[in-house]
Amino acid sequence: MKIIDTHAHYCDSWFTAPETPEQPYEEILDGLLGPDGTLDAIVNVATTPDNAPTCIAQAGRWAGMYAAIGIHPCDCQLYDDLVAELERLRPWLDEAKRHKIVAIGEIGLDYHYPDTDREKQRAVFLAQMELAGEYGLPVILHSRDATGDCVDLIRQYPDVRGVFHAYGGSVETAEELVRMGWYLGLGGVITFQTAKRIRRVAAALPLERILLETDCPYTAPEPFRGQRNHSGLLYRTAEELAMLQGREIEEIIGRTSENAHDFFNFF
Numbered sequence: 001m002k003i004i005d006t007h008a009h010y011c012d013s014w015f016t017a018p019e020t021p022e023q024p025y026e027e028i029l030d031g032l033l034g035p036d037g038t039l040d041a042i043v044n045v046a047t048t049p050d051n052a053p054t055c056i057a058q059a060g061r062w063a064g065m066y067a068a069i070g071i072h073p074c075d076c077q078l079y080d081d082l083v084a085e086l087e088r089l090r091p092w093l094d095e096a097k098r099h100k101i102v103a104i105g106e107i108g109l110d111y112h113y114p115d116t117d118r119e120k121q122r123a124v125f126l127a128q129m130e131l132a133g134e135y136g137l138p139v140i141l142h143s144r145d146a147t148g149d150c151v152d153l154i155r156q157y158p159d160v161r162g163v164f165h166a167y168g169g170s171v172e173t174a175e176e177l178v179r180m181g182w183y184l185g186l187g188g189v190i191t192f193q194t195a196k197r198i199r200r201v202a203a204a205l206p207l208e209r210i211l212l213e214t215d216c217p218y219t220a221p222e223p224f225r226g227q228r229n230h231s232g233l234l235y236r237t238a239e240e241l242a243m244l245q246g247r248e249i250e251e252i253i254g255r256t257s258e259n260a261h262d263f264f265n266f267f
């Protein structure tokens with residue numbers, strides 16, 4: 001069984017900028033998703049209606065790549081008329097299969113910076129949970145310093161399934177999310193020795209609800225921390241999870257890949 005990267009941003013300028021000093025991402029993906037590659041699938045995640053077309057075009061180029069589109073909480077501040085921005089997503093969602101769209105994301109709440117408009121974020125998050133219900137798609141959730149509010153809002157949508165990306169909450173909250181049919185995304189942060197609490201939580205989470213993710217080009221795992229991340233480095237996160245959970249890496253990769261297929265219904 002090959003590994004699945006359930007959260008990547010190949011539409012990010014760190015990949016797409018022509019002057020980037022690293023290996024072109026197209027070459028990397030040709031290798032990883034090719035016949036001899038180590039990746040089974042990648043979910044390419046947009047953050048605004050402006051980078052959704054790039055995200056979708058990239059998904060169209062590789063058989064194993066899929067797309068998620070949505071408005072990231074940190075990008076809400078870019079737009080004055082968010083109702084109009086949300087409407088821009090509809091033509092793509094109307095033809096979700098053709099565009100290989102498997103989820104709405106990433107969406108959620110980010111209270112990290114004190115000057116953020118929380119009400120605006122909550123309204124956009126809620127509207128996108130409605131969209132997910134309407135289109136029958138799961139969601140990819142981003143939460144920073146906002147776990148309580150996110151879970152409160154999720155509870156209002158028992159019919160919408162999701163993955164809590166870069167899960168950093170408690171084991172108890174994880175158990176509640178699992179009861180609601182949610183999955184938990186784990187990435188490079190679990191390889192950081194300083195992330196003691198997250199590593200403890202990762203060790204205790206139920207493997208049948210874990211999805212592996214890079215969040216590339218960000219959060220590269222050790223020993224690549226600080227470098228541009230890509231899906232080929234996901235094996236390090238799998239290795240670390242195997243160590244933390246006391247399992248074989250084959251079991252980690254096999255089970256999390258099965259989970260990804262169950263959750264996203266790749267076609």
Ligand SMILES: [Zn+2]
Pocket residue numbers: 007009045106215
């Ligand atoms: Zn992300």
